[in-house]
Amino acid sequence: MQFQTPLIPATLIRRYKRFLADCRLQDGREVTAHCANPGSMMGLADPGLRIWLEPNDDPKKKLKFGWRLVEHTSGHFTGVDTGVPNRMLRAALEAGQVAGLEGYESVRPEVKYGTGSRIDFLLTGAGRPDAYVEVKSVTLSRQPGLAEFPDSVTTRGAKHLGELAEMVAQGHRAVMLYLVQRTDCEGFDLAADLDPTYAAAFAAARQAGVEALCFDCGITPEGVTLGRALPVLA
Numbered sequence: 001m002q003f004q005t006p007l008i009p010a011t012l013i014r015r016y017k018r019f020l021a022d023c024r025l026q027d028g029r030e031v032t033a034h035c036a037n038p039g040s041m042m043g044l045a046d047p048g049l050r051i052w053l054e055p056n057d058d059p060k061k062k063l064k065f066g067w068r069l070v071e072h073t074s075g076h077f078t079g080v081d082t083g084v085p086n087r088m089l090r091a092a093l094e095a096g097q098v099a100g101l102e103g104y105e106s107v108r109p110e111v112k113y114g115t116g117s118r119i120d121f122l123l124t125g126a127g128r129p130d131a132y133v134e135v136k137s138v139t140l141s142r143q144p145g146l147a148e149f150p151d152s153v154t155t156r157g158a159k160h161l162g163e164l165a166e167m168v169a170q171g172h173r174a175v176m177l178y179l180v181q182r183t184d185c186e187g188f189d190l191a192a193d194l195d196p197t198y199a200a201a202f203a204a205a206r207q208a209g210v211e212a213l214c215f216d217c218g219i220t221p222e223g224v225t226l227g228r229a230l231p232v233l234a
Contacts, residue, residue: 001088002223007052007068009221015045021067023053033065036081040152042140044070044080052221069221072184077219079181082137084224086120088217089135089179092226093121099229100213101175104131114163131173134160138180138214140191147185147216147230149178150195158201165208176205180216180230188214189233202234 013022013030021035033053035041052069070078079085089098090109096102104123111122113132123131140151150157164174178188192199206212212234216227 001084001091001225003054003068003221005054005056007054007221009071010051010053012045012047012049012051014047015041020063021045021051023051023065023067025053031065032063033067034061034063035067036083037139038082039139039150041080042151043142044078044139069219074184076182076184077221078139078183079137079217079219079224080139085137085179085181085217086135088224088226089177090121093123093133097226098213098215100211101131101133104128114160114166117160117163129171129173131175132164132167133175133177134164135177135179138178138188139182141182141185142191145184145186146233147178147180147182147188147214148191148194149188150191150198153195154198158195158198161198161201161205161210164210165205168209173211174205174209175211175213176202178212178214178232180214180227181219181224182216183219183227185216185230187231187233199234 010023015021021033050071053065093107104125106124108122110118113119119132120135121133138147138149140148167174190199212232214230214232218225218227
């Protein structure tokens, strides 16, 4: 997935009200960017970080910049826009490029299921169970090489795991897919200390037959691509 508009570098001044970030462009101008990430962004919102913004000239948008990436001093990148993974993953699913989820004839996003929920992707094909695929964007890393989820308490995330387990009980296939929006990780685990309820829900879902997959991303200021399968350590 290529970014629609070439990204430009900036320096983070502060993130506030969850969805706003004040930034300083290279020419010294200060602008406010939209931050499409409702999580805590632990380790990714420190003032002074080098970040990448996507400009827009859409008259319907109040903010003319969107915060897309953090560039670490190591040269690695983290994607902070939680909407990017699903757009990229949809194309990969339709092209049959996601290991373990190939061969389905139809890929439908945002299908209603459970109790007032929408599954990220419903995969269907003749002669095989429907596959309900829930996607979570992973950006937290507190240990070198290890990605973790969640970065804060997520009651909604625990609810989704219960609904996936119910799909298995109904005879369907259910997959929890963690997409690591970082280029510096080799494995994935749950941040059980940050949200023990989610960790317990994950264990119950796995026991019920919910599958867990994890992939990283190739990330540059030009775009985001599906990367390697990573081991799930939980």
